[in-house]
Amino acid sequence: MSLTENAKKYHERMFPGYESVAIKKDPEFIERFDNFAYDEVVNQPGQELPDKTRWMAILSTLIGSQAVVMYERLLPAAMNFDVTPIEIKEIVYQATAYLGFGRVLPFLDATNKVFEEKGITLPLEGQATTTPENRRELGTQAQVDIFGEGMKDYWKSGPEESRHINYWLADNCFGDYYTRTGLDYAQREMITFCFIAAQGGCEPQLTAHASANMNVGNDKKFLIKVISQCLPFIGYPRSLNALACVNKAAEKN
Known part of the structure; x- marks a missing residue:
């Protein structure tokens, strides 16, 4: 068995002029994986995604599954498929709300390392649109835009002892991240779906964000494409769980 012509061409687009060392050490495995x-x-009929969208989803999936080594190796490939430095940083920043900074820090370090190696000046241009005074209000508006009018007063709902967490969802998760420029709502909901699907064990939240994706235009067919294109990097169990959540959300919608 050897690499197909399509796999060779795709690999050349990922890493122009690079000769794989791995295929010399583990030829049978690499040939099967790459093919x-x-x-x-990539070429499954009906499951294709635009190159940039596919690589944004893959980067998000690698962060969600804590695959920092592969993330660092594939980040230059994503850039070769036109994912911009600002889009990459926005993916990493938003992951903090869904994974926590302890799990995101290695990816932030890896990103900065690759950027510096490529001569990209840091920091990048700022993308924040909120202030400490309006982040809760604008975060709530983002929740309403994505999930519907039922989120208008969610920030002040719930038992008194845990109400602050719903407030934080508005001012921090949505007010600090979703209000930033660099990515639109549809892109942010897609990467959130990938973060949650890849880490596993968060199926209620995954179903909710599958529904949110549908609200902003990422329909069931699109989400199945995202799952399909990320499957080689996330594996079958979590991919099948994600598919079940998408089906559940579609039934409700």
Whole structure:
């Protein structure tokens, strides 16, 4: 068995002029993986995604599954498929709300390392649109825009002892991240779906964000494409769980 022509061409687009060392050490495995991930999956009829969208989803999935080594290796490839430095930083920043900074820090460090190696000046241009005074209000508006009018007063709902967490969802999760420029709501909901699907064990939240994706235009067919294109990097169990959540959300919608 050897690499298909499609896999070779795709790999050349990922890493122009690079000769794989891994295929010399583990030829049978790499041939099977590359032919699957970079030919069969990419070219599956009806499951194709635009290059940039596919790589944004893959980067988000790698962060969600804590695959920092592969993230660092594939980050230059994502940039070769036109994912911009600002879009990459926005993906990493938003992951903090869904994974926590302890799990995101290695990816922030890896991103800065790759950027510096490529001569990209840091910090990048700021993307914040809120202030300490209006972040809760604008965060609530983002929740309403994405989930519907039922979120208008969610920030002050719930038992008194835990009401502050709903407030934080408005001012921090949505007010600090979703209000930033660099990505639109549809892109932010897609990467959130990938973060949650990849980490596993958060199916109620995954179903809710599958529904939110549908609200902002990322329909069931689109989400199945995202799952399909990320499957080589996330594995079958979490991909099947994500598919079940999408089906559940579609039934409710």
